[in-house]
Amino acid sequence: xxxxxxxxKPTPMLKDELDIVIPTIRNLDFLEMWRPxxxxxxxxxxxxxxxxKVINIPEGFDxxxxxxxxxxxxxGPKASCISFKDSACRCFGYMVSKKKYIxxxxxxxxxxxxxxxxxxxxxxxxxxxxxxxxxxxxxxxLYDPYRDGADFVRGYPFSMREGAITAVSHGLWLNIPDxxxxxxxxxxxxxxxxxxxxxxxxxxxxxxxxxxxxxxxLFPMCGMNLAFDRELIGPAMYFGLMGDGxxxxxxxxxxxxxxxxxxxxxMGWGVKTGLPYIWHSKASNPFxxxxxxxxxxxxxxxxxPFFQSVTLPKECTSVQQCYLELAKLVKEKLGKVDPYFITLxxxxxTWIEAWEELNSExxxxxxxxxxxxx
Amino acid sequence: MSLAEINKNEVDIVIGAxxxxxxxxxxxxxxxxxGFHLIVVKDPxxxEELNIPEGFDxxxxxxxxxxxxxGASNSTMFSGYSCRYFGYLVSKKKYIxxxxxxxxxxxxxxGFLVDAVTQHVINLExxxxxxxxxxLYDPYCEGADFVRGYPFSLRSGVPCAASCGLWLNxxxxxAPTQALKTxxxxxxxxxxxxxxxxxxMLPISGINIxxxxxxxxxxxxxxxxxxxxxKVRWETLEDVWCGMCLKHIxxxLGYGVKTGLPYVWRNERxxxxxxxxxxxxxxxxxxxxxPFFDSLKLPETALKVEDCVIELAKAVKEQLGSDDPAFTQAxxxxxxxxxxxxxxxxSA
Numbered sequence: 001x002x003x004x005x006x007x008x009k010p011t012p013m014l015k016d017e018l019d020i021v022i023p024t025i026r027n028l029d030f031l032e033m034w035r036p037x038x039x040x041x042x043x044x045x046x047x048x049x050x051x052x053k054v055i056n057i058p059e060g061f062d063x064x065x066x067x068x069x070x071x072x073x074x075x076g077p078k079a080s081c082i083s084f085k086d087s088a089c090r091c092f093g094y095m096v097s098k099k100k101y102i103x104x105x106x107x108x109x110x111x112x113x114x115x116x117x118x119x120x121x122x123x124x125x126x127x128x129x130x131x132x133x134x135x136x137x138x139x140x141x142l143y144d145p146y147r148d149g150a151d152f153v154r155g156y157p158f159s160m161r162e163g164a165i166t167a168v169s170h171g172l173w174l175n176i177p178d179x180x181x182x183x184x185x186x187x188x189x190x191x192x193x194x195x196x197x198x199x200x201x202x203x204x205x206x207x208x209x210x211x212x213x214x215x216x217x218l219f220p221m222c223g224m225n226l227a228f229d230r231e232l233i234g235p236a237m238y239f240g241l242m243g244d245g246x247x248x249x250x251x252x253x254x255x256x257x258x259x260x261x262x263x264x265x266x267m268g269w270g271v272k273t274g275l276p277y278i279w280h281s282k283a284s285n286p287f288x289x290x291x292x293x294x295x296x297x298x299x300x301x302x303x304x305p306f307f308q309s310v311t312l313p314k315e316c317t318s319v320q321q322c323y324l325e326l327a328k329l330v331k332e333k334l335g336k337v338d339p340y341f342i343t344l345x346x347x348x349x350t351w352i353e354a355w356e357e358l359n360s361e362x363x364x365x366x367x368x369x370x371x372x373x374x
Numbered sequence: 375m376s377l378a379e380i381n382k383n384e385v386d387i388v389i390g391a392x393x394x395x396x397x398x399x400x401x402x403x404x405x406x407x408x409g410f411h412l413i414v415v416k417d418p419x420x421x422e423e424l425n426i427p428e429g430f431d432x433x434x435x436x437x438x439x440x441x442x443x444x445g446a447s448n449s450t451m452f453s454g455y456s457c458r459y460f461g462y463l464v465s466k467k468k469y470i471x472x473x474x475x476x477x478x479x480x481x482x483x484x485g486f487l488v489d490a491v492t493q494h495v496i497n498l499e500x501x502x503x504x505x506x507x508x509x510l511y512d513p514y515c516e517g518a519d520f521v522r523g524y525p526f527s528l529r530s531g532v533p534c535a536a537s538c539g540l541w542l543n544x545x546x547x548x549a550p551t552q553a554l555k556t557x558x559x560x561x562x563x564x565x566x567x568x569x570x571x572x573x574x575m576l577p578i579s580g581i582n583i584x585x586x587x588x589x590x591x592x593x594x595x596x597x598x599x600x601x602x603x604x605k606v607r608w609e610t611l612e613d614v615w616c617g618m619c620l621k622h623i624x625x626x627l628g629y630g631v632k633t634g635l636p637y638v639w640r641n642e643r644x645x646x647x648x649x650x651x652x653x654x655x656x657x658x659x660x661x662x663x664x665p666f667f668d669s670l671k672l673p674e675t676a677l678k679v680e681d682c683v684i685e686l687a688k689a690v691k692e693q694l695g696s697d698d699p700a701f702t703q704a705x706x707x708x709x710x711x712x713x714x715x716x717x718x719x720x721s722a
Contacts, residue, residue, distance in 0.1 A: 138575050141578075143564060149561065150562065151547055151555070152548075153547060154546050154547055154577060154579065154614065157660050157664050158661070159664075172510070177518075177519070177521065178521050178522050180521075180522040205518070206565070207511060208562060209566065213507050214570075214573070215574075216573045217506070217571035218507065219506070219507035220507075220509060222509070222522070222523075254522070257523070273507075300525050301526070
């Protein structure tokens, strides 16, 4: 039956099984607002940019911090796969984590309120999403049937009602939507809004649903408010080569999302999207964004048909194998679009090598960061 | 797009009358049906005279009318909930909106009555996006858009073939589910319309649906009839089968199917536990249908909707015919339906 997690049973906190990964280049003041929700969790801070800068972390949080020096020290030559001057560097945090689950959030994202005015515990919702099954093989018109109050509709095959394991929970954003640069330029003042007017103090668009993205369908995965089962899909969550020295930016999470979805589809795992919402406060400069995204806008037209048509061989039974196969295909098929993809494919392989190394028995010792609180 | 931009002359509202007294139904929908042409089709097995209040521009079809158009032997195709398909057949409009006669307008979270007809037409008039999932749902809705990472080449979308609405109060759950949770009512108003991705299968409910008749009319097939089919939705599967065919054909032809808003308020009717007592073969038929549709590939040469239906019927007969006579009958009905469609619509 669908109701595995009723409102009577509290959602497990998973505080010893989940790490919160936060990339930052400025400060972590935003954590103050999240304190009631994050304080009991271990944080992995990935400091981008100038490693000599001291990042101020509010008192009372349990964290480990990695700057570029740490990344270089820990990975050695393999550090080449981790982006510099781009929030894509956050995936280093996934690699060094020892936990089963990861929640990653941007440092300009705050606690949102639902339409009743209640603060949203985004982390709790992500945990609910991850701990309940997905339905990738048949779309349920009442959305997530495992949510309180929902169920499978008439006609939904009974043999599919146990669902599939959930690998990813993709949350959304209120206030500043995640638009690309051209859209931002055309719609400068728009907030995430709807045709019905609501008082401005409330979130303007709130879609009260979680749903599984069907198998075989790709989506634009945003890394601003994202949770996943690291033990399942972690090795596929590489955020690519972006930022400094690279011809592209703001496609890190997109790239990871396409790879992740193809692999989840192959493995029969589910990807959910929808709740929870966070409040995205900062609209980045659309002109700066345009420069970063420029190549991506053209390259995605080639990349997407590639991902839509890729089939992974049956022999690929682990995520690492799937990912290495993908890297091979990226080099073969997308290498012709631009040499960047050959570099990226190499980065993908290096990432897996680094992942294997760090997540083996011997790799544990090498991981200790410099910026670790006592 | 707003109310002012809807061309009411392009829409027929088709109501299958399984209840004789349509007074409450039509009175509550009055404000939203005003200005539209209605087609009311009476279940041929319903004995009482229909009671329809004044003030509607309506054409009523009963068993005798059906027999004049399709012949006596074919009128059985339109019994029970399938009577509404007769309305689809004889309509001459571009869009059809069809709502079960036990549903009334729902209220949105602000307390306003939902104009389901207008919402359906808006859904149908705007493109669908089946080839790539937009995480902010309907990108053509005022105030929303395509998110970062959505390919630009796919942003013009494709024609929308169908708009599947939802239900507050009594949701469209099956008998076992509703019987297990007799008190369960749907109170969640999810404020979104979205396109169901290409290749994804879904159970389409006939309770609150609209479609582009000019685009996909023949694909709305009254075909699968359960042996013990009854007069409550728990005892039918005709719409779910129709929906599987419609979705598959839409995917094949490059059209989209939307789901979500509008909601209607579905009144209490029937008894799920009672329905459960009947030997419910719908479950078994669904289990057999799923792998069939999952692996089905219509030939590239099937470019017209009618051809798609014929090919589908052929495949049903070949692959599912031996599993259950209901499938053979469905295949035959689909072929017959296309014949009727062509004959009725060519003489128009």
